[in-house]
Amino acid sequence: EAAVAAVAGGAQSRGQTATSLSHAPASRLRLEVKNASRRDEQASAATVGLPLPAPRPPSRVYLAHLDYMAKYPSTGPENPRSVRSAWLSKSVRQSDKQSRDDELGAMLLQAGWREADAPVGLQVPGADVAAPILTGNAWHWGRGRCPEACARNGGVCLPELGRCDCPRNRWGPSCEVLVQPAVARPERFHGWCVYNDSSPWFCDKPICTHDSPKSVSLRTSPSADLHASRCLGAPVSECEHNCSYHGVCTANGGTRRCKCFPGYRGAACELATVAHCVHNCFGRGQCDEGFCKCKPPYFGVDCSLVPSPNQQQSSLLGTIDSPLRRAADCVAPCVYVYELPARMNVLALKAEPQFGFFVHGPADYRAFKAMHLSLLRSPHRTADPARASYFYVPTWDFHGSWGNPELYWRAHRYVRTHWPFWNASGGADHIWTVTRDAAACATPWGSLWEPLNSSIVLSNWGAVTGLGGVPTERCFDARRDLVVPGVLHPSKVKLSPFLPFFAKSNGSHAAAAAADTAGLWEKRKTLLFFHGSICWQTYDRVHSMEELRRKCARKHGFIDHYSFGVRYEVYRRFKDEPRFLLRATEFIPPPPSLNLDQAMLTSVFCLCPSGTGWGMRAFHAAVLGCIPVVVQDDGSGTYPSVLQAFEGLLLDWDEFSVRLRFDQLPSLPRLLRALESDEAAMRAKRLALARAATR
Structure with a gap:
């Protein structure tokens, strides 16, 4: 909200x-x-x-x-201060005079992208075109043409496009082909395994059946060549209960045994481990490894949609029928949430159906899931594009720090060619969530300038510079983008000293600030706390300060400006400062074991530098009542400091944090002690922190 x-x-x-x-x-x-x-x-x-x-x-x-x-109004390749993405990668760059088209071609090739991977598809309702067509990692038949076999085989039809979305272990125009999904194969851990419409067997491999004991063939369109692939294992019918269609039938002499896919176990792969689907499919379908196999007439990523009357002529996505919101009308501003093919979000190659949406381990890179789920149940959501002020593109990008940008290229091409809304505004009213370390800034793996240059980007990194400490294509633009908080694990949030006051006041942020008078600050004996790596590479270990100095002086190409040098500067100066608890994790032996939550709960200030990009410390510290000390600039004065979550429009971080420049670091102990001794200033900081943390 x-x-x-x-x-x-x-x-x-x-x-x-x-x-x-x-x-x-x-x-x-x-x-x-x-x-x-x-x-x-x-x-x-x-x-x-x-x-x-x-x-x-x-x-x-x-x-x-x-x-x-x-x-510098442009963050694109024409901006003289914006380093070309090819500058960052020797494997891409051919020469200084390389044209932009050549550069893009090299990046696309490196990412596993081909133009043929995104055919235009069936854009015109009722058009007399041959079908089905594989585009956007899903099979399309045309509006109103989705076959009944799609649902029979576990798929879900999107009436608006006549699209048949298949679950993880099914593939083909009607989900008729059993496949071993890429998540069960080692190449999911390598960048070259991406879903390719021009190569339907590039990641998922067919399983042998009685009808196809040796190979399986598919056409990506009626006019395309036949794509054949050898199938895996013995015919699945030779194994117990067909391995429940959730495994490969392996042959060892005369013995047949099921090798189950991730998420399934048992002699016949009949037992499913706990998997999580969006809103648990509202009880209108079966949750299959993150994919909602909705019972007709329901459809959508969470089975919250039903076909609209006169769907053949309507431009509506459908009608929202969600137990979480019954109102037919949306609350302005209205947001239209695209129904992308499942392999662009819930069935992305690194999807995590084994984890709850807000209870999994690597939660700090999962804001895209939180944003998608929140919008699906939000009163701002609309299924009528005519009422929408904004259009949300729900990609799930599991690359974390950085990686292959092809998911955004595919989603951009899909949205632009299957719906008219992108072209109507040039994408200016479209919203994306990018949670990588340096958000949408270009990296050695490619640039997001082409798909995202005109859109609004929600990210956790509010800097005009990327991983290398210099501007790259499509870095943060304060005129249109928004910095949002990371997703903090519920176990951390529950420890917040502000929550009891917030709950008793029925959600009043002002009343939550009463924690300032409740004696909650008396146990905070540590003046400044920090725990983490000091320099890149984070896993390189050292035995002494001299080794640490050499490590921090080492060059790493595109990531030479780890934390803008702030972590090393603070640690080398103040590691022995009284009441400073600074723990460097790369030392051998490592620091003694410590409960980080309790350390923050007993500290007055918490150092919150950047790392390779954004980090969770600022949110973690604020929720636990530790005043964030934010130092996120390189000291040159060339670029503005990193903008924090909701800063400038909803929150003023100067009110509840300590914002310092790099050149102020030598005075850090003096500045913090002076602030701590000023009772009025500390009370104001803590009141503002209580209000901000509960929001």
């Missing part, structure tokens, strides 16, 4: 800034954004019901970003 409010309250005004005011003086930019933000924050608060703060001017860091974008 906060993200929708912030987008509505700021992105519209920033969108105006990006178009009509892109060459305006910085002073005019400030005035326009200030006035528009105040108006839209008030409107959003009334619409969404959020207890937004009183209108205020954008923060100083936000204004610094606007100043920077006024001087």
Whole structure:
């Protein structure tokens, strides 16, 4: 809800800034954004019901970003300060004079992308075209043409496009082919295994059956060549109960045994381990390793949609029929959530159906899941594109720190060629969530400039620089993008000293701030706490400070500016400072075992530097009542400091954190002790922290 409010309250005004005011003086930019933000924050608060703060001017860091974008309005390849993505990768770059087309071609090839992997498909309703067509990692028959066999074989039809989405272990135009999914094979751990429409057997491999004992063939379209692949194992019918269609029938002499896919066990793979589906399919279908096998007429990623009347002529996605929201009308601003093919989100190659959506281990890179689920049940959601102010593209990108960008290229091509809404706005009203370390900034694996240059990006990294400490294509643009918090594990949130006050006050953020007078700060004896790696590579171990110095001086190409050097500078200066608990994890022997949550709960301040990009420390510290000390700039003054979550529009981080520049680090102990001794200033910080943490 906060993200929708912030987008509505700021992105519209920033969108105006990006178009009509892109060459305006910085002073005019400030005035326009200030006035528009105040108006839209008030409107959003009334619409969404959020207890937004009183209108205020954008923060100083936000204004610094606007100043920077006024001087360098493009984050694309034509910007002289934006390093070309090919500069970052010797494997891609051929010469200084390489054309942009050649550069893109090299990146696409490196990512496993082919133009043939995204045919236009069936765009015109009722068109007299041959079908089915494999495009966007799903089979399309055309509006109203999805065969009944799709549902019989465990698939789900999207009426709007006549698309048949298949579960993990099924493939083919009607999900008629049993396959061993890529998640059961080693290549899922390598970058070259991506779903390729032009090569239907590139990742998933067919399983031998009685009808196809040696090989299986498919056409990606009626006019395409036949794609044949040897099938795996003995015919599955020769194994007990056909391995429940969840395993390969292996032959060892005259013995037949089932080799089960991940998520299944038992002699006949008849036992499924616990898997999690979006909203548990609302009880309208079977959860199959993250995929909702909806019972007709329901469809959608969570079975929350039913076909609209006159679906053949309607432009509606369907009608929302969700137990979480019965109202037919959406609350403005309305957001249309695309129903992408399942292999772009819930069945992505590294999907994690074994983990609950907010209870899994690597939660810090999973904001894309949280955003998707929240929008599906939000009162802002609409299935009528005519009512939508924004369009959300729900890709699930499990690469974490960085990796292959092909998922975004595929989703962009799919949305642009199967629906008219992208082309109507040039993508300016489309929203993506990118949770990689440096968000959408280009990396050696490729650039996201082409698919995302005109859209709104929700990310955890608010910097104009990428992994190498320099601007790269499609880094953060404060005029349209928004920084959102990471997904903090519920076990951490439950420890927050603010929650009891928040709960007793029926969700009042102001009342939660009463924790300041409840004696919760008396046990905080550590002045400054930090635990983590000091330099890249994080897993390289050292025995002494001299080895650490050499490690931190080592060059790593595109990632030479790990934490902007802040971690090393603080550690080398103050590792022995009284009341400073600074723990470097790369030392041998490592620091003694410590409960990090309890360490934060007993610390006054927590150091929150960046790493390869964004990190969870700032959110973790704030929730546990430890005042974040944010130092996220390189000290050169060339680029603005990293913008934090919701900063500039909904939150002012200067109120509840300690924001320092790199050149202030030598004075860090003096500054913190001076602040700690100022009772009025500390009370103000803690009151602001309580309000912000519970929001």
